[in-house]
Amino acid sequence: xxxxxxxxxxxxxxxxxxxxxxxxxxxxxxxxxxxxxxxxxxxxxxxxxxxxxxxxxxxxxxxxxxxxxxxxxxxxxxxxxxxxxxxxxxxxxxxxxxxxxxxxxxxxxxxxxxxxxxxxxxxxxxxxxxxxxxxxxxxxxxxxxxxxxxxxxxxxxxxxxxxxxxxxxxxxxxxxxxxxxxxxxxxxxxxxxxxxx
Amino acid sequence: xxxxxxxxxxxxxxxxxxxxxxxxxxxxxxxxxxxxxxxxxxxxxxxxxxxxxxxxxxxxxxxxxxxxxxxxxxxxxxxxxxxxxxxxxxxxxxxxxxxxxxxxxxxxxxxxxxxxxxxxxxxxxxxxxxxxxxxxxxxxxxxxxxxxxxxxxxxxxxxxxxxxxxxxxxxxxxxxxxxxxxxxxxxxxxxxxxxxxxxxxxxxxxxxxxxxxxxxxxxxxxxxxxxxxxxxxxxxxxxxxxxxxxxxxxxxxxxxxxxxxxxxxxxxxxxxxxxxxxxxxxxxxxxxxxxxxxxxxxxxxxxxxxxxxxxxxxxxxxxxxxxxxxxxxxxxxxxxxxxxxxxxxxxxxxxxxxxxxxxxxxxxxxxxxxxxxxxxxxxxxxxxxxxxxxxxxxxxxxxxxxxxxxxxxxxxxxxxxxxxxxxxxxxxxxxxxxxxxxxxxxxxxxxxxxxxxxxxxxxxxxxxxxxxxxxxxxxxxxxxxxxxxxxxxxxxxxxxxxxxxxxxxxxxxxxxxxxxxxxxxxxxxxxxxxxxxxxxxxxxxxxxxxxxxxxxxxxxxxxxxxxxxxxxxxxxxxxxxxxxxxxxxxxxxxxxxxxxxxxxxxxxxxxxxxxxxxxxxxxxxxxxxxxxxxxxxxxxxxxxxxxxxxxxxxxx
Numbered sequence: 100x101x102x103x104x105x106x107x108x109x110x111x112x113x114x115x116x117x118x119x120x121x122x123x124x125x126x127x128x129x130x131x132x133x134x135x136x137x138x139x140x141x142x143x144x145x146x147x148x149x150x151x152x153x154x155x156x157x158x159x160x161x162x163x164x165x166x167x168x169x170x171x172x173x174x175x176x177x178x179x180x181x182x183x184x185x186x187x188x189x190x191x192x193x194x195x196x197x198x199x200x201x202x203x204x205x206x207x208x209x210x211x212x213x214x215x216x217x218x219x220x221x222x223x224x225x226x227x228x229x230x231x232x233x234x235x236x237x238x239x240x241x242x243x244x245x246x247x248x249x250x251x252x253x254x255x256x257x258x259x260x261x262x263x264x265x266x267x268x269x270x271x272x273x274x275x276x277x278x279x280x281x282x283x284x285x286x287x288x289x290x291x292x293x294x295x296x
Numbered sequence: 297x298x299x300x301x302x303x304x305x306x307x308x309x310x311x312x313x314x315x316x317x318x319x320x321x322x323x324x325x326x327x328x329x330x331x332x333x334x335x336x337x338x339x340x341x342x343x344x345x346x347x348x349x350x351x352x353x354x355x356x357x358x359x360x361x362x363x364x365x366x367x368x369x370x371x372x373x374x375x376x377x378x379x380x381x382x383x384x385x386x387x388x389x390x391x392x393x394x395x396x397x398x399x400x401x402x403x404x405x406x407x408x409x410x411x412x413x414x415x416x417x418x419x420x421x422x423x424x425x426x427x428x429x430x431x432x433x434x435x436x437x438x439x440x441x442x443x444x445x446x447x448x449x450x451x452x453x454x455x456x457x458x459x460x461x462x463x464x465x466x467x468x469x470x471x472x473x474x475x476x477x478x479x480x481x482x483x484x485x486x487x488x489x490x491x492x493x494x495x496x497x498x499x500x501x502x503x504x505x506x507x508x509x510x511x512x513x514x515x516x517x518x519x520x521x522x523x524x525x526x527x528x529x530x531x532x533x534x535x536x537x538x539x540x541x542x543x544x545x546x547x548x549x550x551x552x553x554x555x556x557x558x559x560x561x562x563x564x565x566x567x568x569x570x571x572x573x574x575x576x577x578x579x580x581x582x583x584x585x586x587x588x589x590x591x592x593x594x595x596x597x598x599x600x601x602x603x604x605x606x607x608x609x610x611x612x613x614x615x616x617x618x619x620x621x622x623x624x625x626x627x628x629x630x631x632x633x634x635x636x637x638x639x640x641x642x643x644x645x646x647x648x649x650x651x652x653x654x655x656x657x658x659x660x661x662x663x664x665x666x667x668x669x670x671x672x673x674x675x676x677x678x679x680x681x682x683x684x685x686x687x688x689x690x691x692x693x694x695x696x697x698x699x700x701x702x703x704x705x706x707x708x709x710x711x712x713x714x715x716x717x718x719x720x721x722x723x724x725x726x727x728x729x730x731x732x733x734x735x736x737x738x739x740x741x742x743x744x745x746x747x748x749x750x751x752x753x754x755x756x757x758x759x760x761x762x763x764x765x766x767x768x769x770x771x772x773x774x775x776x777x778x779x780x781x782x783x784x785x786x787x788x789x790x791x792x793x794x795x796x797x798x799x800x801x802x803x804x805x806x807x808x809x810x811x812x813x814x815x816x817x818x819x820x821x822x823x824x825x826x827x828x829x830x831x832x833x834x835x836x837x838x839x840x841x842x843x844x845x846x847x848x849x850x851x852x853x854x855x856x857x858x859x860x861x862x863x864x865x866x867x868x869x870x871x872x873x874x875x876x877x878x879x880x881x882x883x884x885x886x887x888x889x890x891x892x893x894x895x896x897x898x899x900x901x902x903x904x905x906x907x908x909x910x911x912x913x914x915x916x917x918x919x920x921x922x923x924x925x926x927x928x929x930x931x932x933x934x935x936x937x938x939x940x941x942x943x944x945x946x947x948x
Binding site: 113116117119120123124126127129130131132133134136137142195196197200204207233235236257258259 | 531533536538569573576577580587591593607608611614615618619622623625626629630666668669670672673674679680682683684812813814894895902904
């Protein structure tokens with residue numbers, strides 16, 4: 100009826116009407132894979148199993164945050180002298196990351212309790228990072244700046260915030276992608292800190 | 297007993313939905329008036345059944361019935377009554393019941409007020425709503441029964457997440473749901489039109505009130521959520537481009553496009569296929585938001601409750617509705633050929649531009665939200681997309697949209713003249729330039745906030761220019777009043793809504809120059825920020841109904857005069873030992889003074905102080921937009937063609 104002589108170009112463009120269906124089907128298949136992966140553990144938006152678990156962290160040497168008197172961070176801080184006096188945390192963060200704000204009070208609490216927290220500032224502007232620490236407080240004993248994000252690639256960073264626990268032998272024991280909430284702190288991190296103390 | 301009654305009512309509603317999904321649609325296909333006539337009674341029956349179920353749920357929460365596991369998980373006898381009620385929809389199971397209740401309310405409204413609808417169209421619309429209700433009722437009954445019992449009953453409930461104990465949040469989900477479900481009605485109209493193979497001007501006129509009502513509620517819902525994040529989360533921000541926030545923005549963008557393209561269908565009998573697609577998209581994106589939030593496939597700060605098993609069921613529902621309607625679209629859309637002729641420079645041309653830009657923004661936001669998830673499963677790459685991407689990618693699309701808004705509203709139908717429209721807008725353009733220059737040079741704003749101010753002035757003065765032009769205030773001042781009264785309310789509504797967006801943009805621009813500081817102050821010490829002196833008077837303990845709190849008293853002075861006393865609190869809820877921050881905010885409509893209390897160190901309280909210029913305008917603008925929508929809804933033309941039942945409802 101409507102495919103009348105007045106609308107010949109319509110016929111050639113009819114495939115476009117199938118585009119929404121195709122896109123929706125592709126998205127649906129993708130979501131299906133994600134849900135399956137959630138149950139088998141292959142897909143996890145929060146905690147990604149790290150290939151580095153039980154291994155020493157890769158080599159790195161990062162510049163300090165200009166304008167702050169925090170010492171810079173390098174692999175030597177995680178290696179020597181072994182054994183380390185206590186397990187340490189390495190936290191990747193950025194001032195532009197909202198979950199980092201949520202996580203920050205927990206890091207502050209840990210640092211006040213004497214846990215050594217090392218920070219790696221990921222893809223951030225120095226002024227923004229300094230302002231963030233100024234505003235929310237500084238939990239980091241040492242802080243390296245990874246502006247190009249290369250160290251993050253070596254560590255297999257999923258996103259920020261992400262936290263690693265390094266035991267006294269200098270091996271990665273735990274990795275958590277996502278904000279360390281009070282819940283994660285009490286249920287996961289504190290028992291681990293006790294175990295590797 | 298009452299919870300069992302609620303459970304039974306849900307099952308009854310499910311059976312009624314099945315009947316509603318089948319009988320009227322088969323009746324419409326067979327042109328059998330008796331079968332089609334079942335649509336209205338079934339829709340009313342469903343409303344009653346779901347209403348009883350929701351009432352039973354409210355009752356269980358009100359009397360704190362601890363044999364119901366949902367009450368145990370989400371309520372507590374010490375909670376104020378209002379939060380007992382809001383707790384009933386503040387959790388997954390209850391919120392799904394609320395969703396279905398609003399859906400059945402819409403179905404009944406179509407049945408009651410759609411007397412002028414052609415019988416077959418009405419039967420099909422109600423039938424499609426029956427399909428939607430059937431899916432969601434099945435979902436509630438089989439995966440998320442809100443009436444599950446526990447035995448033996450615990451002594452008391454485990455409380456509601458204290459972050460959620462808040463008037464703003466109590467209202468936020470119902471508003472959003474009114475919006476989402478409103479798009480279920482436009483979806484039903486679109487599917488009915490595809491089944492019928494006909495879209496005409498009358499169809500556009502019936503769809504528009506629903507699109508408009510849904511849009512108003514969604515606007516308010518998003519604004520409430522943003523406002524809540526601003527004052528409750530205590531970060532001083534109002535929008536974080538979080539996936540959950542984005543998933544409420546997506547249907548809003550599609551819905552805004554739908555709102556405008558439906559006008560073209562109504563006035564010019566064109567853009568039919570596109571409008572039907574937008575109606576399908578708006579609902580698809582609403583469902584997508586539900587899926588993303590409930591299934592746990594994304595990493596968000598807002599995901600309060602999720603479960604992959606439920607995710608699977610929602611995905612199946614989503615695919616049935618979306619794939620089903622898109623397949624129907626691909627098959628039937630060629631029947632909806634346009635009849636109107638189209639000139640690019642005209643009102644309809646401008647509305648097409650509006651649609652293109654809005655849909656591009658929606659596509660950018662959708663891609664930014666979903667890409668990290670899809671990159672993960674396709675290539676294993678772990679990437680995160682943050683505010684820098686969204687800001688840089690949406691700004692080049694939003695700016696032309698804003699620039700075109702007043703011009704488009706000035707263009708006549710069929711054939712317009714951009715130059716003539718610009719001539720009538722010259723003073724809006726002048727105002728924009730002056731404002732932009734003033735903020736840039738005189739007030740020292742950075743470029744982007746100054747540009748935002750110019751945009752805001754352009755929109756607000758442009759909307760005023762539109763009205764002035766229509767009533768010929770300067771050309772024939774004597775009859776201006778007469779003409780103003782004769783002007784359709786839809787015109788007033790459109791101008792008001794456009795101006796409201798301008799107000800929101802001004803607020804966003806103002807937040808672009810917000811300042812803040814972090815200080816540790818002992819009693820008697822003070823600090824300066826943004827021309828104010830903030831003096832810490834002291835810290836004290838206070839006790840609320842179900843919490844204890846530490847409260848700082850901060851006096852804010854300007855030139856030695858007391859402006860206000862702020863009392864930010866850090867509350868600890870006894871039942872689940874959670875701590876929340878209560879920001880103290882003083883507003884005078886032009887700026888917010890905002891204080892958050894942090895930890896305490898050696899007798900000093902750590903305070904985060906913000907000076908947020910024009911912050912309230914962000915939400916005030918959204919209210920103006922919704923008012924504009926409401927005004928447009930009350931237009932006589934809409935009431936005559938298709939009464940807009942939701943215009944009369946008091947915002948729940």
